[in-house]
Amino acid sequence: MPEPMPETPPTGVIHDLGYRPYDGPRQTGRHIALALFVSGFRNAFGLGRSNKSKVLPFLLLVINLLPAVIIVGAMTLFNLNELPLAYARYASATQILLSIFVAAQAPVLFSRDLRHGSIALYLARPLSSAAYAAARWASLLAATLVFLLVPVIALYVGAVLAELDFGEQTRDAAKAVVLAGLLALMLTGVGGLIASISLRRGFAIVSTIVVLLLGNGVVTAVQGIARDQGELRVGEVAGLFSPYSLLRGATTAWTDEEFVLPRGSGAMSATYFVVMVLVAIVLFALLLLRYRRIAGR
């Protein structure tokens, strides 16, 4: 960042080649970060990019919304007095789509600037590497949240319009929103960190899928075996090692839903929430570190 000169008016940040100077209002680094966040959020859905880049995110978004529409349709058609699929189960039921969305769109936000070297241009502005990383991270987080919450909102609107119990629906939906937020924090961290380290798009996508889905497959297998062996504690501890199993553990602890394992002790339930937050914080810190190293080159 350049030293501010006391007497002279602010000049161009990179070079002053003697052209007519810009004398309009100058905004701060915060505005740059905000603009970067907004453009990143749009780019995650292919907005502001080529038509081809819009196909994948919107295709995934539509497929992800489809079950919600079908559920609301089935509910009204058959006069059910509850949702066939609870709000809090939706993210687990569609985790494949969610993982592919995060894995495929994280490289759009993180890898491209690094691979094409345009990161140098961003950091030439009065924008710290941490602010750049945080803006990109926030873009992916917002996009992931949209992906997670649109079906929940569709279910909620359908349930309320079908005149199910309003208080109960609102409470369940609100819990699902909080859980979705925690999940999104973890997924954003995983996707963002891998995409900023592995610049080959396909490689980053598969690596993210391996961490998210193969990790989940391993944990689910261990939990199933632990349940069959009567060793519930082993299964509960295994659940700490994958984002989706953490989500399942926290959902079981907080709502009426159960997955592979029955509801465990209170201490274990709290641990799931704490680990979710810790994972999100550690991944975000690693991302900031990664960009500090890149900026230091």
Add this chain to the structure above:
Amino acid sequence: MTLNATILRLSAQALLGRRRGLVLALIPAVVVALAIVVRALTESGTGYEIVNAVGFTLALPLVALLAASAVLGPEVDDGSIVYLIAKPVPRRVVALSKYAVAWLATMALGAVPLFLAGLILQADAPSKALAWAVGGAVAGTTYAALFLALAALTRHAVVAGLLFVLLWEGLLGGLLSGIKWLAIGAWGREIASAVSSAVDDPGTGLTYAVLASLVVTAFSLWFAGDRLRSFTLRGDE
């Protein structure tokens, strides 16, 4: 038709060079490590379903996808494939040579670990482990060919491959049983059940499974060569 030694060497480097090889080796390592841990803590034969659920359904297609897209994907992505196909080597030889490398990697890191994991989990049933390995070898052969064709066709080959494996074969295949007629994994399972009756057969019939695998593999390889023959350059999106 012969393979080209230089392309084989370059593809192997693209596959195993730097960190790529590590992640590729990590996938089977996770499967085998899981088998060792489960076997160490439980009786022989407990938890055998992880060979299917984790090894065959997840790890094998992921290895094939990573291998097939690593030998062709980056070159198509950054356009440097033109330097390769400008050489006086038939495009079909280019595709076949790249396939040979991806296939070897899929066999070594996708099918063999199934055998190892099965043997670790239940040492007294080698025929069951062999069945999964044979089924995995056939499915891996077909997966690798299909993903190579996808990599030659589109920039979004990895996502398309993931959607095919996870959404079509995994999620929808679990809901709609008719998908077994159009799922590479189900054909592999059918062949595995022919080797050992301990493996559940999806019910497509052995002849159909073998023929379908052969047809998809052959067509995909021809298609990959054909795509390279009429390759058009595109800019980054």
